[in-house]
Amino acid sequence: MPSIMIVDDEPLIRSLVRKSLIRIGYDVVEAENGRQAMELIQKTEIDLIIADMVMPEKGGLEVIMELNTLFPKIKKIAISGKLPTDNTSISGLTEEFGVNAVFAKPFEIFELLKVIKKLVPLSEPVNRDS
Numbered sequence: 001m002p003s004i005m006i007v008d009d010e011p012l013i014r015s016l017v018r019k020s021l022i023r024i025g026y027d028v029v030e031a032e033n034g035r036q037a038m039e040l041i042q043k044t045e046i047d048l049i050i051a052d053m054v055m056p057e058k059g060g061l062e063v064i065m066e067l068n069t070l071f072p073k074i075k076k077i078a079i080s081g082k083l084p085t086d087n088t089s090i091s092g093l094t095e096e097f098g099v100n101a102v103f104a105k106p107f108e109i110f111e112l113l114k115v116i117k118k119l120v121p122l123s124e125p126v127n128r129d130s
Helices: 011-024 034-041 060-070 087-097 109-119
Strands: 003-007 027-031 048-052 075-080 101-104
Touching (some): 003 011, 003 034, 011 027, 011 109, 027 034, 034 048, 048 060, 060 075, 075 109
Parallel strands (some): 003 027, 003 048, 048 075, 075 101
């Protein structure tokens, strides 16, 4: 079963996304900041990370940059309530930092789930080699 990590300092966001993902069949790991996420990712196999861009201790962009070096095959979704949603900002994240999708808060959970299912299908075996 594919495993997804949710990294967000807002417990309500983590809870909403976690419940939705578990309901459709994903394993879920949570972290409340980027530092905790990087500690967990060293001991847990993750197929996709959903990272808030602005968090205390270590932001999502820092996490994504580290993942690109350490675990480049992990898929990445950026979320933020403070991220400019214009096309230039979004394409910059996707092209320069290898982010697969970007969502502005508040986001539509069904749209997020649709993107997750495309990036990490439930029906196919996942290659977790870094």
